[in-house]
Amino acid sequence: MNRRLRQLALPALGLLTLVVVSAPGLLAPLMQALFPEVAEPVYSRASVGRLISEHLYLVGVSSLSATIAGLLIGIGVTRTSGRAFLQLAQDATSLAQTFPPVAVLALAVPVLGFGFTPTVVALFVYSVLPVVKNTIAGLEAIPANLKEASVGMGMRPVELLVRTELPLAARVIMAGVRTSVVLNIGTATIGATIGAGGLGRVIIAGLVRDNTAWVLTGAVAAATLALMVDWALARIESSFYSANETEV
Amino acid sequence: MIEMQNVVKRFDEVEALSGVSFSVPEGSLTVLIGPSGCGKSTTLRLINRLVEPTDGDVLLRGKPVKSFQPEELRRGIGYVIQSVGLLPHLDVRENIGIVPRLLKWDQSRIHERADELLELVGLEPDQYRAKFPSQLSGGEAQRIGVARALAADPPVLLMDEPFGAVDPLNRETLQDEFASIQKKLRKTVVFVTHDLDEAVRLADEIVLMRDGRVVQIASPEDILEHPANDFAQDFVGSDRVLKRLARFGVDDFTEGGSPEPVADSVSRLPYVATPRDHPARPIWRVDADGRVVGLSLEGEDSVYRPPEPFWVRGSGSLREALSLLLYLHVTHLAVVDAERRFVGEVSLAAIQSVTRRGSKAVEESEERG
Numbered sequence: 242m243n244r245r246l247r248q249l250a251l252p253a254l255g256l257l258t259l260v261v262v263s264a265p266g267l268l269a270p271l272m273q274a275l276f277p278e279v280a281e282p283v284y285s286r287a288s289v290g291r292l293i294s295e296h297l298y299l300v301g302v303s304s305l306s307a308t309i310a311g312l313l314i315g316i317g318v319t320r321t322s323g324r325a326f327l328q329l330a331q332d333a334t335s336l337a338q339t340f341p342p343v344a345v346l347a348l349a350v351p352v353l354g355f356g357f358t359p360t361v362v363a364l365f366v367y368s369v370l371p372v373v374k375n376t377i378a379g380l381e382a383i384p385a386n387l388k389e390a391s392v393g394m395g396m397r398p399v400e401l402l403v404r405t406e407l408p409l410a411a412r413v414i415m416a417g418v419r420t421s422v423v424l425n426i427g428t429a430t431i432g433a434t435i436g437a438g439g440l441g442r443v444i445i446a447g448l449v450r451d452n453t454a455w456v457l458t459g460a461v462a463a464a465t466l467a468l469m470v471d472w473a474l475a476r477i478e479s480s481f482y483s484a485n486e487t488e489v
Numbered sequence: 490m491i492e493m494q495n496v497v498k499r500f501d502e503v504e505a506l507s508g509v510s511f512s513v514p515e516g517s518l519t520v521l522i523g524p525s526g527c528g529k530s531t532t533l534r535l536i537n538r539l540v541e542p543t544d545g546d547v548l549l550r551g552k553p554v555k556s557f558q559p560e561e562l563r564r565g566i567g568y569v570i571q572s573v574g575l576l577p578h579l580d581v582r583e584n585i586g587i588v589p590r591l592l593k594w595d596q597s598r599i600h601e602r603a604d605e606l607l608e609l610v611g612l613e614p615d616q617y618r619a620k621f622p623s624q625l626s627g628g629e630a631q632r633i634g635v636a637r638a639l640a641a642d643p644p645v646l647l648m649d650e651p652f653g654a655v656d657p658l659n660r661e662t663l664q665d666e667f668a669s670i671q672k673k674l675r676k677t678v679v680f681v682t683h684d685l686d687e688a689v690r691l692a693d694e695i696v697l698m699r700d701g702r703v704v705q706i707a708s709p710e711d712i713l714e715h716p717a718n719d720f721a722q723d724f725v726g727s728d729r730v731l732k733r734l735a736r737f738g739v740d741d742f743t744e745g746g747s748p749e750p751v752a753d754s755v756s757r758l759p760y761v762a763t764p765r766d767h768p769a770r771p772i773w774r775v776d777a778d779g780r781v782v783g784l785s786l787e788g789e790d791s792v793y794r795p796p797e798p799f800w801v802r803g804s805g806s807l808r809e810a811l812s813l814l815l816y817l818h819v820t821h822l823a824v825v826d827a828e829r830r831f832v833g834e835v836s837l838a839a840i841q842s843v844t845r846r847g848s849k850a851v852e853e854s855e856e857r858g
Contacts, residue, residue: 390574393539394588394637395563404587408578 255469262462263290272454282454284443293462296439299357299429300470303364304422311369311421312414315376316402331377334370342367342428350435360437364429368421375417379410415478419471426467430459440466490515490677491536491645496545498531498701505531506701508545513694515644516675520688523698524724529681532698533647536679537566549645564588567638567676571650573630575622581607581633582618588641606636611666628659635667639674646678652687664690685725689713689732697721709736730844734808737843739801742810743824743833748773748781770836773823779830781823800825803832807843810835 261267265283272282317323318330345363353359383406391405407414433441440459447455491513498506506528513519521529534540535547538559547554554562575584585606586599594602604614610632622630631652638646651667652660668691671678682688688695689709697705697712705717713733716722725732749772771784774792783794800823801810813822814837824832 384572386570386572386574387576389539390568390570391576391587393537393563393568393570393574395560395565395591397560400591405576409576411578 251472252469255465255472258461258465259293259469262458262465263288263293268458272458275457276454279452279454281452284446284455284458286446287442289440289443289458289462292438292440292442292459293466296426296429296441296463296466299360299364299432299437299439300422300425303361303429304368304425306361307365307369307421307425308372308418310365311372311417312376314369314373315380315414319377319380320398327377330373334374337366338370340367343431343434346431346435355435357437360429360432360435364425364432367428368425371417371421371424372414373417375413375420376410379413379417380406382413383409411481412478415474419474419478422474423467423471426463426470430463490550491679492546492548492551493532493535494546494548496532496535496542496547498528498535498540499543504701506542509698509701509703510545511696511703511706513677513679515677517693518671518678518680518691519694519696520680520682520692521696521698522682522685522688522724523704525683526700527698528701529683529698530649533649533679533681536645536647537563537568560591564591564641565643565645567640567643567646569634569638569646569648569651571653573622573634573654575625575630575633575637577622579621580618581620581622581625584622584633585637585640587637592641594641602640603636606639609639609670610636612636627655628663631655631663632666635670639676644677646676648678648680650682651680653682653684660687667691685732686735689735697724699724709733731808731811734811734840734843735806737807738803739805739807739810739824739835740803742807742835742839742843743803744836744839746773746823746831746834748775748779748831749785750775750777770821771819773831773834775831778828781825781829781831784823799823800829801835802827807835807840811837811840814840 261271265285265288268289269283272279276282314330318327342363345367346360349359349363349366353362387405387409388401391401396404429437429439430441430444432439433445440463443455443459443462447453447457447459493509493511496506496509497504509528509532511519521532523529531540535542536549536554538554538557541555549557549562576587579587582600582603585603586594589599589602603618607614607617612629612632617625617629617633622633625633631654634651638648652663655663664687671691680688680691692709695705695707695709695712696703697707697717699720705712705721707715707717710733712721713725713729713736716725716729722729771786773781774783774785776782781800783792784799785792795817797817798813799817799819801813803824803826810822814820820837821834822836824835826832
């Protein structure tokens with residue numbers, strides 16, 4: 242009972258926060274109280290609700306494609322035929338993660354211009370990495386005896402992948418996907434600098450205008466979004482496993 | 490059923506098998522045994538094409554295994570490995586159903602089959618079918634491993650040290666259970682082990698290997714009685730006479746003996762510490778139900794009730810009987826059934842009739858050496 246309550250507390254609190262930040266009538270007195278020196282406590286050029294949906298769209302497109310691509314790359318380089326590229330993929334993912342996302346964005350602009358597309362590309366490049374990394378780690382960590390038993394029972398390569406490898410690597414892969422999506426929600430705020438919209442707009446505008454209330458609004462909204470998406474992904478994930486299996 | 494024809498296997502520069510030939514008759518259990526690195530596991534894996542030979546042929550029912558699709562071939566061959574390899578994300582029933590599912594059996598048939606097999610390996614279906622591998626003991630997991638290998642009723646079973654990871658006590662139980670399953674099902678089994686006792690206990694035929702070659706192919710009795718060379722002799726060990734005795738059942742060496750009922754009630758028999766150190770043949774005393782309760786010695790009237798069991802089960806081995814004979818320091822033991830009812834007696838002389846041939850063989854090989 243207690244556990245159930247705690248499980249529901251997070252999304253309820255998150256939802257409440259999102260409602261507050263997107264309703265100017267609720268947000269204004271709160272921000273006024275927190276930052277009395279700020280003249281214009283609520284961002285008025287676009288509704289925060291719309292910014293949230295822009296943000297989710299940005300993240301959704303880049304994360305979904307990154308997850309699919311990351312999975313395919315991870316699976317590809319762990320097959321016998323693709324094993325030659327395993328080391329390359331591992332090195333590339335480690336190296337690429339050392340680039341700050343702003344740098345990736347800055348590099349994308351001269352090639353792809355301003356707006357939605359370059360931002361999605363930059364976010365894709367950045368968030369494909371944890372997925373690739375964890376897909377490889379998850380698949381490589383499967384004990385050899387389980388694969389041998391599966392092959393020995395007559396599984397074809399695809400059956401081995403679908404029936405044995407992916408289910409066993411699912412946890413590690415999902416952890417990668419979650420990391421990737423959460424990071425992506427934060428990183429996507431930077432997209433506003435090249436005109437991709439999203440919650441970054443409030444934050445950037447707040448920084449430019451020295452309006453702390455706007456920065457806080459955008460940051461809180463983005464953080465809440467990240468927490469709630471992570472929670473939702475965790476729920477989806479745990480519904481795959483049965484109660485007994487989670488004891489492993 | 491299975492035939493190895495001069496099989497050679499090289500891994501890069503290393504020759505793992507240098508011309509291995511033997512055949513496994515249908516319905517028999519052949520044990521491949523030898524020290525680690527002798528090539529026994531590689532040999533086993535040639536049969537289901539987990540390893541491909543460099544040279545030579547592996548035949549299954551007269552057809553080279555390379556003429557089969559590897560996956561089709563493997564679905565028709567049960568495979569049990571030492572670490573069991575149950576998939577942790579599937580419950581017991583799903584694990585047993587892996588091959589049937591690959592063969593596209595319908596769900597209800599798979600469920601039926603799983604229950605049937607759980608019963609065969611001595612696990613209550615209601616209690617076990619929904620468990621996950623993490624909830625099973627080593628012995629239980631191993632039983633599921635055997636059930637899974639039998640799921641699609643394959644004629645051939647390959648077992649790679651299947652009981653190697655189980656503690657000795659459970660291992661013996663599993664061996665006995667498997668022996669009785671095999672007696673029922675009569676699969677063609679190739680069984681890899683490095684444990685000679687296990688081989689002696691289970692094998693119809695033993696293939697002794699060393700450094701990628703076959704040293705000797707013989708029945709357990711023969712290999713213990715006539716090891717082919719020094720290596721074989723070392724391998725079977727200096728206690729091979731005892732190991733050989735494990736192959737013989739007490740039942741087959743039981744002689745008549747005529748028990749005499751005890752007149753008095755059993756509890757009033759004089760309690761005697763020992764009939765030890767008495768070489769004479771005792772007269773067995775039984776109660777009204779035919780249960781052995783005591784013994785009398787020739788020329789004495791008293792009925793003794795020894796404090797320790799002085800009987801062996803007919804289903805036991807001569808090795809157990811000998812052990813008890815030596816321990817009690819007597820020449821005869823009563824043989825009883827499961828309810829301890831008198832069946833007959835077994836004597837040291839009867840056991841010696843088995844070992845005498847063995848000891849002659851020892852002398853012969855010593856002369857040769």
